[in-house]
Amino acid sequence: MAHPVFANLPTTVFEEMSGLARELGAINLGQGFPDGPGPLAIRQKAADEVLNGYNQYPPMAGLPGLREAVAGHYRRSQGLDLDWKTEVTITSGATEALAASFLALVRPGDEVVVFQPVYDAYLPLIRRAGGVPKLVRLEPPHWRFDRAMLEAAFTEKTRFVVLNNPINPAGVVLPREDLELLAEFVIAHDAVAICDEVWEQVVFDGARHIPLMSLPNMAERTVKIGSAGKMFGLTGWKVGFLCAAPDLTHALARAHQFLTFTTPPNLQAAVAFGLDDPGDWFTAMPAGLQRSRDRLAAGLTAEGFKVLPSQGTYFLNVDLAASGVSEPDRAFALRAVKEAGVAAIPVSALYEQDPVTRILRLCFSKGDATLDSGVERLARARELSRKATG
Numbered sequence: 001m002a003h004p005v006f007a008n009l010p011t012t013v014f015e016e017m018s019g020l021a022r023e024l025g026a027i028n029l030g031q032g033f034p035d036g037p038g039p040l041a042i043r044q045k046a047a048d049e050v051l052n053g054y055n056q057y058p059p060m061a062g063l064p065g066l067r068e069a070v071a072g073h074y075r076r077s078q079g080l081d082l083d084w085k086t087e088v089t090i091t092s093g094a095t096e097a098l099a100a101s102f103l104a105l106v107r108p109g110d111e112v113v114v115f116q117p118v119y120d121a122y123l124p125l126i127r128r129a130g131g132v133p134k135l136v137r138l139e140p141p142h143w144r145f146d147r148a149m150l151e152a153a154f155t156e157k158t159r160f161v162v163l164n165n166p167i168n169p170a171g172v173v174l175p176r177e178d179l180e181l182l183a184e185f186v187i188a189h190d191a192v193a194i195c196d197e198v199w200e201q202v203v204f205d206g207a208r209h210i211p212l213m214s215l216p217n218m219a220e221r222t223v224k225i226g227s228a229g230k231m232f233g234l235t236g237w238k239v240g241f242l243c244a245a246p247d248l249t250h251a252l253a254r255a256h257q258f259l260t261f262t263t264p265p266n267l268q269a270a271v272a273f274g275l276d277d278p279g280d281w282f283t284a285m286p287a288g289l290q291r292s293r294d295r296l297a298a299g300l301t302a303e304g305f306k307v308l309p310s311q312g313t314y315f316l317n318v319d320l321a322a323s324g325v326s327e328p329d330r331a332f333a334l335r336a337v338k339e340a341g342v343a344a345i346p347v348s349a350l351y352e353q354d355p356v357t358r359i360l361r362l363c364f365s366k367g368d369a370t371l372d373s374g375v376e377r378l379a380r381a382r383e384l385s386r387k388a389t390g
Helices: 013-024 039-052 064-078 094-105 122-128 149-152 176-188 226-233 248-259 267-277 281-302 330-341 367-388
Strands: 088-091 111-116 132-137 157-163 192-196 222-227 242-243 315-321 357-361
Touching: 013 122, 039 176, 039 357, 064 088, 064 248, 064 267, 064 281, 088 226, 094 122, 094 222, 094 242, 094 281, 094 315, 094 357, 111 122, 122 132, 122 357, 132 192, 149 176, 157 176, 222 226, 226 242, 226 267, 226 281, 242 248, 242 281, 281 315, 330 357
Parallel strands: 111 132, 111 157, 157 192, 192 222
Antiparallel strands: 088 242, 222 242, 315 357
């Protein structure tokens, strides 16, 4: 008897490490959420909408005001021309948007090209839809794909490709040349690109996020997924955006209808308010995170850790092998949280095939004191590791 896809899955590494951090009172540099509460005006708007606004079922596709705000935001920030009525659907977070995309579009036997390291929801959802993942392995420190890698992954059965850009956990913002190469393959194989772009506003050092949808001949064959939680540092809100051409949107909305149906109206109204009038949030937020990234990187470097570049997201990675750690990353991560009081994510957990064993992902969307203490505890964990491994 075949086993259900989800029944025997392990607890995600994010929940495992965060659970240990809570249980042990450790600093959590693992799961990606900010220390700060998020923009006050947006939170006040959500509270006011609960008390004085509409709290019954909103439209299945989302509040018109939010769908218009999403289209307006992407027009201003990325030059996209989206019809809010036929091309924008609001979901209960980006993970639900991913689930709706896979369940609506993937047919049994369809091959789906996926880049690893991979967000852990992708593969179970693709398999639940009957799809067959074809994994492309990205390697540190640059985490880039090339023509030969795509030629090996794409076949006559390829119907979809899943692209996370900016890339979590790699912290890479893909350049136009990489996106153009991928678009070439998507078009040649008459495939659809499902683009997880939740980190699109969290980019540093003057880098610019380019949506795959904006490339020539890609608008009609791209599903673009965004996240208000990541945009505004409100990760618990779970308000996502599904953007796609009308034919794709019709199918996506049907799947969304039977997953969550809709999303809390007060949060939708507050996100619309934030997108329409963000003030300086979309410049101040990444600037603040860039300072935090630099603080964590400088502290780790001073302690002798080898830090890999981070162009975006909340994360930077440490090359443990180059930092004098002989343990695999999972063993070191468990030692760090249990013996030194700091939680991190072993990147090997985000590979299904031939996992990288010596890369540790750290979240820097934290206060200065937390970052400084995290550095001290990671240095202590390394000393404990050296003593234990001789």
